[in-house]
Amino acid sequence: MAAENADVVARHRRVVRAGLGAWAVLIYAFLFVPIALLMLFSFNANRYGTFPITGWTLHWYEEALSNYQIQDAVQTSLQVALEVTMISTVVGTAAAFPLVRSRLPFRGGIRASLTLPILIPGLLIGVALLSYFTNLFNLQLSIQTAVIGQAVYATPFVILVVASRLEGFDRLLERAASDLGADTWKRLRYIVLPLIGPAVVAGALFAFTLSLDEFIITLFLIGGHNTLPIYIYTQVKFGITPEVNAVATMLIAASLSVSLLAFATPTLVRLARRRLATARPGTSAGRAA
Amino acid sequence: MIEPAGEPQSAGGAPETSSPRHTIELRGVSKRYRGTEALAPLDLEIRDGEFFCLLGPSGCGKTTTLNLIGGFVEATSGEIVIQGENVTNVPPHQRNVNTVFQSYALFPHLTVRDNVAFGLKMSRVPARESEVRTRDALELVRLTDYADYYPAQLSGGQQQRVAVARALVNRPAVLLLDEPLGALDLKLRKQLQVELARIHRDVGTTFVFVTHDQEEAMAMADRIAVMNSGRIEQVGTPEEIYARPSSRFVADFVGESNFFEVERRGDGTVVTAGGSPVPCSMGASSDWSRATLMVRPEAIRFAAHKGEHLCLEGEVLQSSFLGSFTRVAIACADTQAPVLATLPYGKRHRQELRVESTVSFTWDPEDAVVLDLQQA
Numbered sequence: 168m169a170a171e172n173a174d175v176v177a178r179h180r181r182v183v184r185a186g187l188g189a190w191a192v193l194i195y196a197f198l199f200v201p202i203a204l205l206m207l208f209s210f211n212a213n214r215y216g217t218f219p220i221t222g223w224t225l226h227w228y229e230e231a232l233s234n235y236q237i238q239d240a241v242q243t244s245l246q247v248a249l250e251v252t253m254i255s256t257v258v259g260t261a262a263a264f265p266l267v268r269s270r271l272p273f274r275g276g277i278r279a280s281l282t283l284p285i286l287i288p289g290l291l292i293g294v295a296l297l298s299y300f301t302n303l304f305n306l307q308l309s310i311q312t313a314v315i316g317q318a319v320y321a322t323p324f325v326i327l328v329v330a331s332r333l334e335g336f337d338r339l340l341e342r343a344a345s346d347l348g349a350d351t352w353k354r355l356r357y358i359v360l361p362l363i364g365p366a367v368v369a370g371a372l373f374a375f376t377l378s379l380d381e382f383i384i385t386l387f388l389i390g391g392h393n394t395l396p397i398y399i400y401t402q403v404k405f406g407i408t409p410e411v412n413a414v415a416t417m418l419i420a421a422s423l424s425v426s427l428l429a430f431a432t433p434t435l436v437r438l439a440r441r442r443l444a445t446a447r448p449g450t451s452a453g454r455a456a
Numbered sequence: 457m458i459e460p461a462g463e464p465q466s467a468g469g470a471p472e473t474s475s476p477r478h479t480i481e482l483r484g485v486s487k488r489y490r491g492t493e494a495l496a497p498l499d500l501e502i503r504d505g506e507f508f509c510l511l512g513p514s515g516c517g518k519t520t521t522l523n524l525i526g527g528f529v530e531a532t533s534g535e536i537v538i539q540g541e542n543v544t545n546v547p548p549h550q551r552n553v554n555t556v557f558q559s560y561a562l563f564p565h566l567t568v569r570d571n572v573a574f575g576l577k578m579s580r581v582p583a584r585e586s587e588v589r590t591r592d593a594l595e596l597v598r599l600t601d602y603a604d605y606y607p608a609q610l611s612g613g614q615q616q617r618v619a620v621a622r623a624l625v626n627r628p629a630v631l632l633l634d635e636p637l638g639a640l641d642l643k644l645r646k647q648l649q650v651e652l653a654r655i656h657r658d659v660g661t662t663f664v665f666v667t668h669d670q671e672e673a674m675a676m677a678d679r680i681a682v683m684n685s686g687r688i689e690q691v692g693t694p695e696e697i698y699a700r701p702s703s704r705f706v707a708d709f710v711g712e713s714n715f716f717e718v719e720r721r722g723d724g725t726v727v728t729a730g731g732s733p734v735p736c737s738m739g740a741s742s743d744w745s746r747a748t749l750m751v752r753p754e755a756i757r758f759a760a761h762k763g764e765h766l767c768l769e770g771e772v773l774q775s776s777f778l779g780s781f782t783r784v785a786i787a788c789a790d791t792q793a794p795v796l797a798t799l800p801y802g803k804r805h806r807q808e809l810r811v812e813s814t815v816s817f818t819w820d821p822e823d824a825v826v827l828d829l830q831q832a
Contacts, residue, residue, distance in 0.1 A: 342528060343561035345548045347575035347626065357574070361565050440565070440606065 202419065209412035217407075227413040237414060240398035244379060247314055247394060251378040254318040256371040259325025260363075266326065267333040278330070282323040292319055293387030300388070308390030316384040321377045325370035332366035365433040372429030376422045478537075479504050479630055479662040480525060485534035487520050494520045496686045497534060502630075507656050507663045509677035511670060513709070516683040518666045519634060525664065526632050527551045539629045549578075554623035555632040559639065560615045562607035568594070568618050569603040575626040593625035596655060613644045620652070624659060633665045637672065649675050670710045674698070682706045698752075704827050707750045714756070714795050715827075716749040728768070728790035735766045735821040746830040753783070755823035756797035758809075759816040767816040770795060775809045784809050786817065 212222035231237050265271060266278045284292060296316045300306040336359070344354045360367070382396040389397065395418055402411050480502040487495040495517040502508045510518040523529035524536060527548035535544045543551050554575065562571050572593050576586040594600045597617035607615055616636055623631055633652075637645045653676050656663050667673050673680050674694040681691045682705075690702040701707035704715065717729050718736065726736040726749075736749060759767045770788035780801050785794040797817065799809075809815065 337559075337561070339557060339559060339561040340563060342548075343555070343557060343563070344574070344578075346526060346528075346553075346555045347622070348549045348578035349574075350549050353578060357577075358563060 205412050206416045206419070208409060209416045211409065214409060227409040228417075231410045231413045231417075234410065236393070237395075237398060237410075240393045240395045243310060243392050244394040244396075247310060247317065247385070248375050248378040250314045251317045251321055252371050252375045254314070255322040255325050255374040256367060258318070259322045259370055259374075260329050260367050262322070262326050263329040263333055267330050268338075278326075282327055284320055285323045285327075289320065289381070289383035292316060293384040296384070297387045308388055310389060310392055313385045313389035313392070313394070316388040317378045317381050320381065320384060321374040324373045324377060325367075328370040328373065329363060329366050332363045336362060365436045369429045369432045372425050372432065376425045376429070379422055379425070380418060477504055478502065479539055480664070481537040482521075482524070483535050483537070485521075485524060485531050485536060487517075487524065487529060488532045493686055495524075498688050500681065500688065500691070502662060502664060503679075505660050505662055506678040507653070507665065507676055509665045509667060509673040509680045510683060511667055511673040511677075511680050511710070512683035513668055515685070517686040518668075518683050521683070522555075522632050522634055522664065522666045525630065526553055526555050552629040553632060554626050554628040554630075555634065556616075556619045556623050556636045558635045560607075560619040560636075562615055562618055562622070564607055567604050567606055568599060568610070571607065571618055572622045572625050574622065579626070589625050593621040596624065596658060597621045597651075612640050613648060616640065616648060617651070620655060624655070624661065628661065630662045630664055633663060635667055636665075637667075637669075645672070652676060674710070680710075682709060684709070700825060701750065701827070704748060704750070707825065707827065712753050712796055714751045714753065714791065715793075716751070716791055718747055718749050720745050720747070730790040732768055732790055733766055734768065734790075734824070735819055736824050736826065737821040738826045744826075744829040744831060746828075748827045750825040750827055751819050751823060753796040753798040754781075754800075755819045756795065756817050757819060758797070759818060767818045768795075769814060769816045772809050772811050772813050772815055775811060782809070786815060 207220075208217060209227055210223050210225070211217075211220045212224040212226070213220060262281060266274065266281070271277060293316065296312070296319070297308075300308065300312050306312060340358055340362070341354050344358045349357065380396055381394075382400065385394055386397060386400075393401070395414065399411055399414060399418075402408060478501045480500070482498060482500040484497045484499060485495070486493070486497040498521070500521075510521055512518045520529060524531055525538070527543070527546060531544055535542055537543070538552060563574065566574065569590060573586055573590045576589060581589070591600070591603075594603055597620055599614060599617055599621065602610060602614060602618075607618065610618065616639075619636065620631075620633075636652075637648055640648065649672060652663075656676075665673070665676065677694060679691060679693055680697055682689045682697060684705050690697055690706045692700075697706060697710055701710065701713075707713045707715075716734060718726050718734065719729070720726050720739065724739040725733045726739050727733050734749065738744070738747075768788055768790055770786035773785040773787050773794055775782060775784045782799045782801070784797045784799065786797065788795045795817070
């Protein structure tokens, strides 16, 4: 009786597990099949950028790379991304210090509100900044206004990453450095920055990828220029060309590799240090001999 | 070897305002944190080259005192003089003082060598000299082979020695040590006590050591300041503090002690609260009437025969053989806590001190320290 029961339970468990597995596969497919198809079509010789697959080619990549509009959009995208990265890394890192270390009243509230732009829809940020720039300051929309808009959105990510690293920072190290004769600047230069460095780099890479494929805020604020996402958008209005597929594939590859780098930076730094540490005692023994 | 810190590194400038025999002088230094007094105004002089220990329970102000000398805490009042220079308002990075922290605070991203060389780099010591001094410092703490390791790869004891080397390489006027052995296990702690004492002899720098462990203080210090609730209770050599404690707190904190509340009668006899006469060298002086007698356990002697002069009686509660000595606890009508006595190994047969047997005991008059003298 009991054994039979156990059998039933085991069978039931198997069915549930198989069901959950199938569900997981479905979700994965839902998330990734469209992207996979887009990548697939970018290598398809068929000039309508869809099934059937009539042959394999790199022609669309050639076409995309020699299209001066695309070249221009890539250049704009990179320029914007670099500027956004610089601004949000410096501002975000600087902001993380008082948020973690000061005894400001309402520190929790200040921190929450500073990281709020992550939750605010890009549409709102875009519209708000548009009216702020044009109505209030009579600014001409340009690459620079787009940079500011994206920085509003990207900075909180840097704050989050750097702040969480700073939380775990042993302040006694700074006291020790001070005891050994380091003034504020030297403490920052030799102790604090090297130790939070991986987090700052990770934050910068996040900002870079966020900027690279940011669309809504940029659309409102960039005026007559095109970043890559905006160029793609204007192209697909007239139907999806294989060329767009190729550009999108390259954009995905770039974003993915940068975000992977961002996630891997702390680990890579740690590994490199350990490697150095185990490699060097040998050399010192050589020196001593 | 690292040379003794002879002169301040800011040599020549500061006028000598005090006796050069004292490396550190605290004059009326106090500290309040938001209205509560962490340190009552205190005066303290620490001599050139001595191993000085601040001893006390947690919260007694010993770490605050150390932090005041190091410059990590600002004094509420008073002045701090290091090597004749008033440093009361000088920030830590400009003081000729280095610290070994309890948790070592080694820089995790730097090798042992770079950790040790950090202070020299900050004060722009030329590369060649820095290399030599770093090597000497590592030699001093016997870590030459670990120069290229990172702190995380070292044991606790090794990290502690790196911290000592990192501080001493700067040739400070004073080395401050904030419970540097607290995080280590007992055996290692004993080893490092010996090691630290050797390093102190080798470099001759003034050491100021903070601990709550009286045994550690006794083992290493030339002089000890016993602190309690923001005040210094007594300053003296370990022997002085053990043999002649100036207060009940000191007697209780340093070693074990028995206390007897006594009264002095008109005829000069000193009696316990229960009326039994006891030995006391202060019976002849007439300017007191009540006091507490402190007698160390090893000064308690058992009477050879009943009815010996000036003996107390009691019942043995426990007798524990502890190897080199036997410890006996005696319930005695004249004290509240049991009287503790220790007998060296082989001095007496254990059977004679069986539990529940009645014994009489006494002590030599000069072994009783008179505390808390009161007039009638």
